[in-house]
Amino acid sequence: MSATWEPEPHGFATAQVHAGASPDGDHGARIPPIHLTAGFVFEDFDTARDRFAGEADGYTYTRMGNPTVEAVERRIQVLEGGLGALLVASGQAAVTTALLALAGSGDHLVVSSAIYEGTRGLVRDDLGRLGIAVDFIDDPLDLAAWRAAIRPETRALFTESIANPGTDLVDTGAIAALGREHGVPLVVDSTFATPYLFRPAEHGAAVVVHSASKFLAGHGAALGGVVVDGGFDYPAERFPHLHAPHPSLGGDSFAGRYGRQALGAYARGVVAPRFGPVLSPLSAFVIQLGIETLSLRMARQTASALALATWLAEQPAVERVDHAALPGSRHLELARRDFPRGVGAVFSFTVRGGEPAARAVLGAVRLASHMTHVGDVRTLLLHPATTSHAQRTPEERRAGGVEDGTLRISVGIEELEDLRADLGRALDAATAATSPDRERESAAAAVA
Known part of the structure; x- marks a missing residue:
């Protein structure tokens, strides 16, 4: 050379x-x-x-x-x-x-x-x-x-x-x-x-x-x-x-x-x-x-992120998914015009049940790491409302799309099916933690 x-x-x-x-x-x-x-x-x-x-x-x-x-x-x-x-x-x-x-x-x-x-x-x-x-x-x-x-x-x-x-x-x-x-x-x-x-x-x-x-x-x-x-x-x-x-x-x-x-x-x-x-x-x-491996990682992580966002949007425990390339996004046309290779590996999703549900997801995942970082070969999860966006008022957070149940995910290079399985178990845990029966049990325990 x-x-x-x-x-x-x-x-x-x-x-x-x-x-x-x-x-x-x-x-x-x-x-x-x-x-x-x-x-x-x-x-x-x-x-x-x-x-x-x-x-x-x-x-x-x-x-x-x-x-x-x-x-x-x-x-x-x-x-x-x-x-x-x-x-x-x-x-x-x-x-x-x-x-x-x-x-x-x-x-x-x-x-x-x-x-x-x-x-x-x-x-x-x-x-x-x-x-x-x-x-x-x-x-x-x-x-x-x-x-x-x-x-x-x-x-x-x-x-x-x-x-x-x-x-x-x-x-x-x-x-x-x-x-x-x-x-x-x-x-x-x-x-x-x-x-x-x-x-x-x-x-x-x-x-x-x-x-x-x-x-x-x-x-x-x-x-x-x-x-x-x-x-x-x-x-x-x-x-x-x-x-x-x-x-x-x-x-x-x-x-x-x-x-x-x-x-x-x-x-x-x-x-x-x-x-x-x-x-x-x-x-x-x-x-x-x-x-030296940027293109290989970005191609895989970006594709996996879109597939995972699409799957999450179909889950009953998920209230909303914010990903610019999903149908219905106000950013979809820009994504198609300026980002033909995709919009990256980081997006957010909001689980039903607010902060207790988000807490349950973070406590149940085994493959995703709970940490403040993105862009890793490993999948990472974070609760913005109590970490990265904690200094904003609740009104400012909501205006920015950050609810009490919002989680940010940075998708890694793991097998997509393994990530789905890990998040699927975590979403089940969130549903169980915020079910009416669990809420009644918690209230009864508090009275006792």
Whole structure:
């Protein structure tokens, strides 16, 4: 294989095992080695000076860049169809890095309400304390609401390609086009989709972020996040910091030197190294191994999730199933248009009987793991109302499709029949736990 890997005309599965990698030049190792080092020795005085000035290739300190991490960045960049990629310590670090590269005190964000609760808290509370305002869009499919929320101070639109936990979708292309009309970039968290199912940059997104801990890594063994630069023409009136001369560029501006890639360069050169959310080279290596089987896992998990959602919708103990590809979903047309390979492996279902029924399901499953994670090769279950969405009011939870009996499931690679059997037993347990006879027995025991 040549030292420079060319992405065309190779397909996705080829790219996921070859992009960004070449045999180790020193020893010929086929797998890129793990460079577990804090810093790098300089050949001489001039080399050190030139690297710090950005005038010579090479590495200075792992917080600024590392060969192992860089190889994985190139692979994700190719898979997402981006112009560059930056690996950081977690998905939350990726969202934070991207938004802080765009906005500062006095600025404003427009954010979908159907997002991960950690991101909601970040933009509302933490960025709010820094003077960054936010407006949430209650119905992310309402393009007029997005348009009405944009102000002169707006610096980013933010959404998820597949929302947590009910697989709500958005019209990424339409929101991105609206943003371009106003000179505002769209940032898309595409963790649940992965580039195998959906590539937001191809629909106009300026920035794509992932929690690489999830489907990219795939085995629940490493934390990581990634910021992918999709390219954008950043207007000076909204992003003066990208157009101002910067000391690290010898007086040049990021927009002047990097053009449409200004945001990615600024995030890498200014935001990430100063806030310090560095990814361990060991974690990067683990994420890389996961990416090599991404298409195989996503195809199987996505197909199993749809089959399981269809089966659950037929069970008497289940009140509702939220999956964008099911008949009757308000997201079905978007799913068919933008997600021909499916809408992923995570969805939610609500059992009859509220929290007692949900408790019974979680207590009865043996194959599914009860934990706060998604994207694992193992099937995972969680009760959002008392965990991930516990800080929302009951009204906010209901508006987001989270009821007392709602469970989120992340479907793994197990045999579908085994998953049906495990959930079937659990649903029987939920029915028994919430039956009128059981309720009368509980009431009698309380009186006695």
